Amino acid sequence: MARITYTLGELMGSVGGLTFQRNSAGAIVRQRPIPSKQTTTRQSVSHAAHIKWLFEWQKLTQSQRDAWNVYADTFTKINKFGQVKFITGQNWFETSNYYMEVIGEAIMTSPPIHTLPENPQTFNLVLSASQIQLNFTEAHDCTGNPILIWVSAPTKRNTPTVNQIRRLAQITEDCPIGLFDITAVWENAIGLPWTPATLFPNANIFVCLQSLRRSSGITSALLCAKQNTAATAIDNIQTDTGDDLQTDAGVYLQTD
Numbered sequence: 096m097a098r099i100t101y102t103l104g105e106l107m108g109s110v111g112g113l114t115f116q117r118n119s120a121g122a123i124v125r126q127r128p129i130p131s132k133q134t135t136t137r138q139s140v141s142h143a144a145h146i147k148w149l150f151e152w153q154k155l156t157q158s159q160r161d162a163w164n165v166y167a168d169t170f171t172k173i174n175k176f177g178q179v180k181f182i183t184g185q186n187w188f189e190t191s192n193y194y195m196e197v198i199g200e201a202i203m204t205s206p207p208i209h210t211l212p213e214n215p216q217t218f219n220l221v222l223s224a225s226q227i228q229l230n231f232t233e234a235h236d237c238t239g240n241p242i243l244i245w246v247s248a249p250t251k252r253n254t255p256t257v258n259q260i261r262r263l264a265q266i267t268e269d270c271p272i273g274l275f276d277i278t279a280v281w282e283n284a285i286g287l288p289w290t291p292a293t294l295f296p297n298a299n300i301f302v303c304l305q306s307l308r309r310s311s312g313i314t315s316a317l318l319c320a321k322q323n324t325a326a327t328a329i330d331n332i333q334t335d336t337g338d339d340l341q342t343d344a345g346v347y348l349q350t351d
Contacts, residue, residue: 148189151202155188159204163188166206175260175305177316191312197266198241203312212308212315213240216270220302220320224292229275229302237270243305244277245317248285249298255319260303277302291324298324 116122152160163184172180172190182190192202216235221228235242244265247255264280278289287294303319 144193145189148192149185151192152185152188155204160184163206166209170209173316175303175314175317190314193312194243194266194307194314195309195312198268198307198309200309200312207311210308210311210313212306212311212313215242215304215306215315215318217318218304218320220300220322221274222291222300222322222324222326225289226276226278227281227289227300227302229277229304231270231272231275234272235270235306237268239309240306241266241268241309242270243307243314244280245303245305246277246281246284247299247301248287249291249295249300249324251298253299253321255301255303255321260301260317260319266307295324300324 155163161184165184167182167184167187170187172182172187174180187206188203191207196202213236216231216233218232219230221230229244243263244267245260246262246264247260248262262284264277264284267275282289291298299321300323301319301321303317305317306315308314
């Protein structure tokens with residue numbers, strides 16, 4: 096940092112790698128600070144997806160955009176945590192199409208019939224020394240309502256946060272009653288091997304299910320289960336109870 100004297104006028108702001116400003120010592124010039132925060136991979140992917148759908152929105156005709164705006168004025172959105180949100184027509188276009196593209200459906204240029212998804216099926220989270228499994232306890236139409244499986248890294252927290260369960264492990268159209276192994280997709284999403292006895296012997300694992308309506312692109316709120324790895328020697332572990340989460344259909348479910 097250096098003090099400077101101006102002969103004509105006064106400079107303020109940044110030019111190239113230098114910043115001109117004034118403080119108690121007078122006019123100074125210093126190197127422009129470089130932000131130290133790095134964008135994560137997930138943030139980069141999210142930003143790229145948003146830019147893609149912004150471009151798709153701009154490709155719509157004005158009448159199509161008007162139709163999405165009317166749709167937004169008519170319907171509210173219930174997010175992952177069961178909270179009612181008012182979103183714009185552009186937001187509806189983006190959120191309705193995002194997972195539709197992932198499951199191989201065509202982009203909806205006009206608003207769909209507002210059909211809500213089925214509730215995610217109830218399940219138990221079953222941990223062992225070598226596997227992490229879901230035990231589906233009821234039937235579900237996975238063809239018309241594919242299931243998004245969200246997972247968390249091992250944590251000491253007792254309730255899931257937004258960032259913890261932002262890791263999408265799998266979208267499945269195969270969810271029969273009984274055990275469903277997610278060990279490999281959990282490892283891929285989290286970036287750790289499933290070896291709880293050595294790496295995380297006393298940590299909580301969260302798994303949340305979200306249902307997606309194929310015909311409308313609307314997703315439900317999350318249905319979550321938690322289990323601690325300290326008991327991985329037991330083959331059949333029941334989930335904690337009392338994790339109430341609301342779905343788009345307005346029904347409260349429990350993981351009991």
